[in-house]
Amino acid sequence: xxxxxxxxxxxxxxxxxxxxxxxxxxxxxxxxxxxxxxxxxxxxxxxxxxxxxxxxxxxxxxxxxxxxxxxxxxxxxxxxxxxxxxxxxxxxxxxxxxxxxxx
Numbered sequence: 489x490x491x492x493x494x495x496x497x498x499x500x501x502x503x504x505x506x507x508x509x510x511x512x513x514x515x516x517x518x519x520x521x522x523x524x525x526x527x528x529x530x531x532x533x534x535x536x537x538x539x540x541x542x543x544x545x546x547x548x549x550x551x552x553x554x555x556x557x558x559x560x561x562x563x564x565x566x567x568x569x570x571x572x573x574x575x576x577x578x579x580x581x582x583x584x585x586x587x588x589x590x591x
Contacts, residue, residue: 493518495577497525501537504530512542513562518577522550522568528561539567541576548573 495515503509509529517524523539531537531552540547554566569576 490517490519490524491577491579492516493577493579495523496542497523498540498542499525499527499529499537500540501529501531501535504532504535515577516564518579520574521572522553522566523577524554524556524564524566526559526562526564528563530563531555531565536570537567541578544578546576548576 493515495518496512497515498510498512500508500510511527511529513525513527515523515525525539533552533555535552537550537552538547539550549570550567551570552565553568556564556566558564
């Protein structure tokens with residue numbers, strides 16, 4: 489389940505030219521497996537980055553799994569946790585078999 493949630497994060501790693509970067513940004517959408525974020529650093533799909541949740545100061549290694557459109561000099565990208573971290577965003581997600589009631 490995806491949740492529209494803006495969480496302040498700090499992202500670090502190497503760009504596609506192998507130069508280190510550190511960037512403050514926010515999540516656009518989160519789920520138990522990762523997030524959709526917007527980043528100015530030029531990265532490639534499959535590479536590993538580190539994400540720090542500014543509210544909790546927890547960090548997790550993540551993998552870039554999707555590169556989307558570019559807007560205002562930033563690229564939207566999907567990231568997933570290298571190791572499962574369903575509590576990283578500090579929200580409770582419904583179970584996988586949860587079904588929303590029909591009206």
